[in-house]
Amino acid sequence: MRETATVAAVIATMDRPGYVREAIESVCEQTHGHVAVVVVDGSDDKRTATVVSELRSAYPERQILYRHNDEPQGLPAARNQAIAETDAEYIAFLDDDDRWHQRKTERQLSRFESGDESIGLVYTGAHHIDENGQRLRTIRPEHEESSPELYVENVIGTPSSVMVTREAVDRVGGFDESMRYCEDWDFYLRVAAEYDIACIAEPLIDRRYHDDSMIADLESLFRYREQVLEKHADVLNARGTAERAWSRHHRDAAETHLNAGNRAQARALYHTLFINNGDLRAALAYGLLSLLSADRAQSTIRALSAIERRFRNGKSA
Numbered sequence: 001m002r003e004t005a006t007v008a009a010v011i012a013t014m015d016r017p018g019y020v021r022e023a024i025e026s027v028c029e030q031t032h033g034h035v036a037v038v039v040v041d042g043s044d045d046k047r048t049a050t051v052v053s054e055l056r057s058a059y060p061e062r063q064i065l066y067r068h069n070d071e072p073q074g075l076p077a078a079r080n081q082a083i084a085e086t087d088a089e090y091i092a093f094l095d096d097d098d099r100w101h102q103r104k105t106e107r108q109l110s111r112f113e114s115g116d117e118s119i120g121l122v123y124t125g126a127h128h129i130d131e132n133g134q135r136l137r138t139i140r141p142e143h144e145e146s147s148p149e150l151y152v153e154n155v156i157g158t159p160s161s162v163m164v165t166r167e168a169v170d171r172v173g174g175f176d177e178s179m180r181y182c183e184d185w186d187f188y189l190r191v192a193a194e195y196d197i198a199c200i201a202e203p204l205i206d207r208r209y210h211d212d213s214m215i216a217d218l219e220s221l222f223r224y225r226e227q228v229l230e231k232h233a234d235v236l237n238a239r240g241t242a243e244r245a246w247s248r249h250h251r252d253a254a255e256t257h258l259n260a261g262n263r264a265q266a267r268a269l270y271h272t273l274f275i276n277n278g279d280l281r282a283a284l285a286y287g288l289l290s291l292l293s294a295d296r297a298q299s300t301i302r303a304l305s306a307i308e309r310r311f312r313n314g315k316s317a
Contacts, residue, residue, distance in 0.1 A: 005109050007035045007163070008088035012078035013096035017047035019208070021055065026099040028059040032106045036063040038082040042072035076175035076183045079159075083174055089166050093159035097208045100160075104204040108163040111198055120168035120195025121188065123161045125203035131210035141199040150192055151232075151241040153248050154185035160205050162188075168195050181224040189232050218260060222253045247277050254285070258298055263289060 009027040013020045020039070027037050041048045052066045065085055073081065083091055090112065094100060108122045125140040139157070141147075149155045156162065162184075172190040175183045191197065229236065229245055236242040254269035267289040273282035284304075288297040 002109075002113060003032075004034060005032075005090065005113065006088040007032065007090045007092055007105055007109070008083075008086035009035060009037045009092050009094050009100075010079055010082040011037065011039045011094050011096055012042070012075055012082065013039060013048055014042040014072055015044070015048075016096050017043075017051050019097040020048055021051045022099055023094050023096050024052070024055050024064065026101075027094065028055065028062045028064075029102050030100065030105045031103050032109060035105055036065065036086060036088060038065045038085050039067070040073075040078040040082045040085075041066065041068045042078065043068075074177060074180065076179060077177045080174040080177065083169060087166075090163055091166060091169050092163040095158060095160045095207075097210065098158065098160040099206040099208075101204045101206070105163075107200055107202065107204060111200060112163070112165065116196070116198075118196040119165075119198050121156075121162060121164045121191045121197045122200065123156045123163075123197070124200045124205060126158065126161055126205045126207045127203045129206045129208050131208065133206070133208075136209065138203050140201045140203060142201075147197070147199075148239065148241065150188060150197070151236055151239050152245045153252070154182070154188065156184075156188050156197075156199075158205075158207050159184050159187075160207060164191060165195075179224055179227070181221045182228050183224075185225075186228045186231065189228070189235065193235065218253075218256060218262075221256075222249070225249055225253075243277075247273065247279065250277075251279070251282065254282070255301070258285075258289075258301060261298075263298075 011020065011023055024037055024039065027035055039048070039052055049066065049068065052064055056064050067081065067085065069078070079093065090109065092105065092108070104124060108124065111122045112119055123141065125138065127138050128136040130136055141155070147155055168191050171194055172187070175187050179186060188197070226249065229249060233242065236245050250269055250273045254266045254273065257269065258266040270282040270285045270289065273279045285301050288300055291297075292300070
């Protein structure tokens with residue numbers, strides 16, 4: 001690994017000064033020396049600007065760029081704005097409520113510079129934590145190479161684990177600013193069309209879950225996910241994954257509604273999935289929701305889903 005390789009950590013933030021302080025600190029504590037931070041702030045107050053000023057004093061050896069937008073631009077646009085602010089050789093993303101482990105940058109650069117010039121994106125495993133930093137579970141990617149499952153669902157997950165080459169970002173054009181959700185999966189698919197994707201199974205980030213991180217508008221989430229499937233239909237059909245991708249989407253939508261307590265919507269989606277795809281797992285879920293109380297049906301289906309995910313992904317809890 002070249003010690004002179006330059007990396008920019010892109011952080012888009014809005015009204016989370018406490019969390020973003022931890023995020024920036026985790027970048028500044030990286031073992032690799034040439035890591036800059038680019039913060040794009042859509043907050044309506046000066047708290048985040050104050051945090052940046054304090055951290056510039058605490059880490060004078062790190063370059064911390066700060067840009068404030070008077071009006072929020074949306075997450076994809078904010079990330080693209082931050083990318084445009086730097087000429088670093090590698091771009092890494094960090095959500096404002098997540099954290100990197102100290103060797104993340106070093107480990108990813110070593111993978112990039114291992115001699116395989118076809119790699120355009122490297123992602124890592126993750127610890128999931130709660131709002132207080134307590135560990136909930138650990139996710140370890142299954143494969144050390146490009147996975148065909150990316151053409152079925154977003155197996156890469158949060159951008160906080162992702163580093164890409166500047167060349168790859170420039171070639172695919174950054175994030176689609178028209179998308180409110182699923183812009184990360186769309187970005188990964190466009191990179192995967194041009195480059196190989198690699199992963200490091202080691203969990204090198206903390207991904208935080210808290211009330212503010214929950215998606216309230218489920219219908220919009222599913223609509224944008226369908227938009228990704230339609231946008232990349234030719235690739236999915238060519239790879240023979242289109243049917244599985246749509247089936248997985250409908251099942252995930254049903255389970256998301258179930259977890260949100262939307263019993264009627266979940267039941268309808270399971271029924272549709274069984275009728276259209278002959279999915280016996282969906283038929284079982286539909287039956288449970290029809291015969292049992294809402295609480296008992298939900299707990300049983302969640303238990304079955306957890307077992308299935310562990311079996312399918314080989315991920316440890």
